[in-house]
Amino acid sequence: MDRAGEYKIGVDIGGTFTDLVMVESGSGRIFNEKVLTTPDDPSRGVLAGIGLVLDRNEVRPAQVAHIIHGTTLVANALIERKGVRTALLTTDGFRDVLQIGREWRYDTYDLMIDVVEPLVPRALRFEVKERVGADGCVLEPLDEAGLRDIGRAIAAASVEALGICFLHSFKHTAHEQRAKAILGELLPGVTICISSEVMPEIGEYERTATTTANAYVQPIFRNYVSRLSAGLKKLGIPRDLYLMQSDGGTVHQNTAMEYPIRLVQSGPAGGAQVASVIGRLAGEGDILCFDMGGTTAKACLIENGEPTRSNDFEVARVYRFKKGSGIPLKVPVVDMIEIGSGGGSIARINNMDLIQVGPDSSSALPGPACYGQGGLDPTVTDADLMLGYLDPESFLGGDMKLDRAAAEKVIQGQIGAPLGLSLVEAAWGIHETVNENMSQAAGIHALEKGKRAEDFVMIPIGGAGPVHACHVAMKLGIRKLICPLGAGVASAFGFLSAPTAFEFVQASVSPLSRLDVGAANALIADLERRGRGLLRESGIDDADLQVRVSAAMRYIGQGHEIAVAQRDPKFDGELPARLRTDFEHAYLNLYGRIESDMAAEVVSWRVVVSGPTPDLAPAVSSIAGDLNAARKRPRPIFDASRMDFVEAAVYDRYRIPAAAAIVGPAVIEERESTLIVPAGANALVDRYSNVIVNLPAAE
Numbered sequence: 222m223d224r225a226g227e228y229k230i231g232v233d234i235g236g237t238f239t240d241l242v243m244v245e246s247g248s249g250r251i252f253n254e255k256v257l258t259t260p261d262d263p264s265r266g267v268l269a270g271i272g273l274v275l276d277r278n279e280v281r282p283a284q285v286a287h288i289i290h291g292t293t294l295v296a297n298a299l300i301e302r303k304g305v306r307t308a309l310l311t312t313d314g315f316r317d318v319l320q321i322g323r324e325w326r327y328d329t330y331d332l333m334i335d336v337v338e339p340l341v342p343r344a345l346r347f348e349v350k351e352r353v354g355a356d357g358c359v360l361e362p363l364d365e366a367g368l369r370d371i372g373r374a375i376a377a378a379s380v381e382a383l384g385i386c387f388l389h390s391f392k393h394t395a396h397e398q399r400a401k402a403i404l405g406e407l408l409p410g411v412t413i414c415i416s417s418e419v420m421p422e423i424g425e426y427e428r429t430a431t432t433t434a435n436a437y438v439q440p441i442f443r444n445y446v447s448r449l450s451a452g453l454k455k456l457g458i459p460r461d462l463y464l465m466q467s468d469g470g471t472v473h474q475n476t477a478m479e480y481p482i483r484l485v486q487s488g489p490a491g492g493a494q495v496a497s498v499i500g501r502l503a504g505e506g507d508i509l510c511f512d513m514g515g516t517t518a519k520a521c522l523i524e525n526g527e528p529t530r531s532n533d534f535e536v537a538r539v540y541r542f543k544k545g546s547g548i549p550l551k552v553p554v555v556d557m558i559e560i561g562s563g564g565g566s567i568a569r570i571n572n573m574d575l576i577q578v579g580p581d582s583s584s585a586l587p588g589p590a591c592y593g594q595g596g597l598d599p600t601v602t603d604a605d606l607m608l609g610y611l612d613p614e615s616f617l618g619g620d621m622k623l624d625r626a627a628a629e630k631v632i633q634g635q636i637g638a639p640l641g642l643s644l645v646e647a648a649w650g651i652h653e654t655v656n657e658n659m660s661q662a663a664g665i666h667a668l669e670k671g672k673r674a675e676d677f678v679m680i681p682i683g684g685a686g687p688v689h690a691c692h693v694a695m696k697l698g699i700r701k702l703i704c705p706l707g708a709g710v711a712s713a714f715g716f717l718s719a720p721t722a723f724e725f726v727q728a729s730v731s732p733l734s735r736l737d738v739g740a741a742n743a744l745i746a747d748l749e750r751r752g753r754g755l756l757r758e759s760g761i762d763d764a765d766l767q768v769r770v771s772a773a774m775r776y777i778g779q780g781h782e783i784a785v786a787q788r789d790p791k792f793d794g795e796l797p798a799r800l801r802t803d804f805e806h807a808y809l810n811l812y813g814r815i816e817s818d819m820a821a822e823v824v825s826w827r828v829v830v831s832g833p834t835p836d837l838a839p840a841v842s843s844i845a846g847d848l849n850a851a852r853k854r855p856r857p858i859f860d861a862s863r864m865d866f867v868e869a870a871v872y873d874r875y876r877i878p879a880a881a882a883i884v885g886p887a888v889i890e891e892r893e894s895t896l897i898v899p900a901g902a903n904a905l906v907d908r909y910s911n912v913i914v915n916l917p918a919a920e
Contacts, residue, residue, distance in 0.1 A: 228280055229287040231716035232267050233488050234258055236293065237515025237565050237585045238684060239266040240710035240893070241274050244717055246286065249840035252278045253710045255617060255684070255893050258585040263294060264449040272456060282457030289716040291465035291487035294445055295438050299340075299485070299548060300537045304437035305381035305412075308345040310371065310400065311429070312388040316346040318429045327545030335539045337547055340430075340437045345378055347371050349400070357392030363399055372407035382412040382436040386429040391421035391728040412439045419480065420551045422728045422825050427533075427551045434536075434548060435482040442481035446474050463721065463759075468530055468553035469494050470722025470831060473759045483552055485536055488712055490555045493521045493528035495715030496680040498837065499705045501526055502909055509663065509677040510557075511693060512712065513686040515565040516582040520663035521557035522670055522677065529670065531556040532726075532773070532784075532827075553724045553827075558666040560659050564602040564685035565589055568632075568651045570639055576650045578658065591628040592621070599635050599647075601655050601685065603628035607648035609858035609866065610688050610888070610897050618892035645866075649859060656689055660696035671811060675699055682711035687889075687896035692861065695899075695916055706874065706910040709893025714837075721759050722831030725752055732777060732822045733797045742792050744826055745770055749790065752830025761832040769829040774804045776819040783807055784827070842879040842910045851876035858886060860900050867900060874910075881906045 227247070233240045241254040254274040259266040267290070275282060298304045311318065319339035328334055349368050352361035375383060383404065390397045394417040401413050414436040416428045450462050464477040467486035477484060489512060496510035500523060508523035522529050534554045538547030565588060566579035578601060583589055589600040591613070605611050606628050613623035629644060637647035667674040675698030681690030687708050694702050705711060725748040731737065749768050756766060770790040775782040785803045800823065805815045851873045857866035867886050874891035882905055883889070885898035889912060898904050901917035 227284045227286065229289070229717050230271060230274070230285060231491070231713035232270065232288065232290045233491055233710070233713040233716065234263050234267065234290075234292045234294070235488065235514045235516065236563070236582055237588060239263070239270050240713045241270045242707065242710050242713040242717065243274050243278065243280070244714070244837065249837070251707060251714070251840070253707050253893055255710060257588075260585060263292065264445060264452055267449060268452045268456065271453070271458075283459065285458045285460060287463065287717075288453065288458065288460060289463045289465060289471050289719070290449070291491050291712065291716055292445075292484065293488055295442060295481050295485045295487075296536055298438045298441060299434060302340075303441070304340065305440045306345075306379065307341050307382040307384065307433060307437045308347065308375050308378060308380040309341045309429070309433055310347050310349060310375075310383060310385045310404075312352060313348045313350045315388060315425070316343070316348045318386075318425055319346070319433065322426055323545070325545070327540075327543045335546075337537060337539050340433050340548070341384070345380060347375065351387060351396050353387065353389040353393045353396065355389055355392070357389065359393065359396075363396045365399070365403060368400055368403055369407065372404045375404070375411075376408055380411060381440050382414070383408065384414050384416070384429070384433040384436040386416040386425075386432050388425065390415070390417045391423065391428070394421070412436055412443075414439065419482070420726070422551055422726055423730060424551065427549045430549050431482060431551045434550060435480065438481050439478070442484075443478045446478055450474060465491050465716045465719060466553070466722075467534070467555065468722075468724060469528060469555050469719055470724070470829075471716065471719050472721065472723055475758075476723065476755060482550060485550060485552065486534065486554050486557075489519045489521070489557055489559075490528075491712035491715035491719070492519065492682050493523065493555045493557065493715070494719045495682065495705070495711045496521070497523055497526055497528060498715070498718045499680055499703060499911060500678070503678075503703050503907065503911060503913070505678045505703065507677045509667070509674060509679045509697075509699065511659075511663065511679055511681045511686055511690055512683045513659070513681070513689060514563050514683040515685070516563040516584060518560040518562050518659050518683070518686070519557045520560065520659070520666050521555060522667060522672060529556040530554065530784075558662050560662040562601065562655045562658055564600065564605070566601050566655070567598045568600065568604070568636060568654075569598075570636065574640065576636060576640075576654045578651060578654050589628070590631040591623040591625065593624040593627060596627075597631060599628070599631040599651065601651060603632055604648040604651035605685075605688055607632060607644060608652060609856055609869075611895060612856070612871075612890065615890060645859065649861075652689075653861075656692045656696060659689065660693045663693070664697055671813070678703060680705065682708045684709040684894050687894045691897060691899050691902060691914060691916060695918075700916050702914040702916060704889075704896050704912045704914065706891070707893060708896075709891070718835055718837045720831045720834045721756060721761060722829055723752055723755050724827060724829045726825055726827045728825040730822060730824055732820055733801055734820065736797050736800070736823065738792050738794060738796050741796065741826065745790055745792070745828060748826070748828035749830060752828060756830055756832055759832070765833050767831050767833075769831070771827045772800060773824045773827065774800065774821055775824060776816055777822050778819075782824045783811060790828070841908050842906075844876060844878045844910070846876075846878055848872070848877065848881045848883070851878075851881075853890070856888070858888060858897065860886060862900055877906050877910070879906055879908045879910070883912075
């Protein structure tokens with residue numbers, strides 16, 4: 222029977238592949254697809270993938286009820302400087318905020334340090350006379366006549382976008398709003414973003430950088446979403462598009478187009494969401510999500526079933542692992558560390574005659590040498606193929622045949638021969654280098670949160686994640702690993718498990734001793750009203766909305782604040798004392814100490830308004846029979862403990878019944894990824910077809 226509205230589709234664009242997951246409502250049946258990303262126009266790959274997953278499963282476009290999309294478009298536009306020509310308008314005397322930055326060096330001892338170039342050159346940065354004090358009082362009114370002269374100068378500069386950031390505008394928004402109205406008349410067709418809407422918080426540099434970045438990418442993002450939305454309608458899907466934000470919530474396409482900077486980390490956020498779901502099904506709350514795709518790998522801690530979050534993020538770093546070398550963004554994000562190693566990461570010999578992998582990638586075009594698309598550099602995928610971890614005949618379910626000879630040529634020619642290594646030694650060197658880099662980065666990420674990686678259960682996702690996961694986990698001292706079905710497209714599934722949500726923030730600096738409870742209630746009520754209105758436009762009833770409130774707090778004199786959650790969004794006279802108690806508890810948990818003799822202050826308030834979390838879980842396995850039915854032809858894989866090849870059992874993931882026990886060494890293959898179970902490990906398949914691997918002691 223053809224019934225409309227039965228399917229939901231999640232789409233995740235990666236650097237190499239575009240992943241799609243379609244879930245049938247009610248039954249929970251999952252249908253996956255993976256197609257090469259089309260870098261010149263990512264919407265082509267998305268539309269082709271959606272058409273493919275519908276056709277292969279005989280689903281009519283009218284049966285699609287919901288599409289949620291995550292994209293790297295925003296991050297790539299900032300990293301590659303492919304946004305639009307953008308101008309900046311600031312308070313008189315502040316045009317160089319982007320150039321001055323924080324006035325500190327991310328590497329104290331590098332005399333030739335490179336700093337990130339502002340998105341807006343100085344010639345396109347303009348100043349207008351106006352001034353607001355830190356208390357929100359107007360010290361100098363907006364010079365509207367001068368503003369009109371500036372508007373004509375901006376028009377002559379032929380820009381496509383304009384960011385407006387006035388001093389202390391988070392306390393007094395009228396000047397920015399008036400400037401936007403006047404310039405909107407003088408600059409038809411120019412995108413205008415104001416900081417009091419994009420990021421109403423303290424921190425002049427961060428606020429200016431975030432507003433400018435939003436303006437810089439908004440026109441191309443709006444065009445992309447409009448093009449994709451039109452393409453979906455042409456396919457016959459009569460639904461609006463929803464997009465994944467960096468903090469794990471989804472928003473309607475109209476909201477996403479207004480605040481595209483909120484989507485800078487949308488793909489990885491989906492991975493954290495799905496890891497939370499898988500962990501919950503397995504009865505595990507403390508998870509290390511290990512997401513390794515074609516271009517990068519990410520590690521994220523999930524505690525008590527919730528991903529850790531942050532409100533500070535850097536993009537386009539001059540040096541990927543050096544904080545302070547990129548563009549600072551004040552946006553809510555899932556807190557994770559990015560490791561510059563994916564399946565397509567390029568291996569080379571550095572100036573110390575050591576193997577180095579990444580951070581650059583072969584991406585989708587030309588891709589690894591073994592893809593047979595003209596790639597001339599050795600990559601991690603090429604090495605994994607040489608080690609027997611990948612089957613050249615069954616990659617992507619057999620849709621893509623891997624060229625073993627091409628992989629041999631580039632590895633031996635560029636790594637093996639120059640270092641005097643055999644082909645296998647060179648391939649293992651690449652594989653081991655990547656594992657070591659990833660384990661070190663993940664371990665440091667945990668330590669920075671005051672945690673030990675070995676206390677967490679690892680959930681590997683991404684196309685390359687299950688191949689490397691067990692070796693990385695053993696290096697971290699992790700003894701248990703849960704690999705979900707469809708791990709290679711898990712982030713796309715994570716989009717479907719995320720609630721529609723939006724976070725509002727408003728700076729309101731006040732010592733606890735002088736906190737105005739009435740003003741705090743009014744501020745929270747206004748943010749909640751805006752959030753309810755936004756989600757109401759997405760079709761969510763007021764009765765289904767949830768509101769979470771938190772205060773960003775610090776000891777007076779500190780430069781950074783921490784989030785302090787509030788249980789009740791309506792405050793009473795006990796608020797200052799309760800905030801002090803809650804702040805000290807959060808501070809002690811994070812830093813292991815408190816400063817009882819120091820005064821504390823609220824820096825800003827945050828309100829998250831969200832709809833219901835989809836009750837989305839994989840279908841319970843219906844696979845019958847015994848494990849022998851899932852066996853494929855065994856093949857040799859490289860065993861690190863013996864430094865030699867060993868015969869490994871190979872299994873078809875889709876034919877393994879629940880409760881099946883597997884002993885390593887073993888290879889478990891599915892269309893989108895391959896799980897390597899090393900010698901000494903054993904695995905059990907649960908009722909959701911998750912493979913639970915118990916690992917031997919650390920290597």
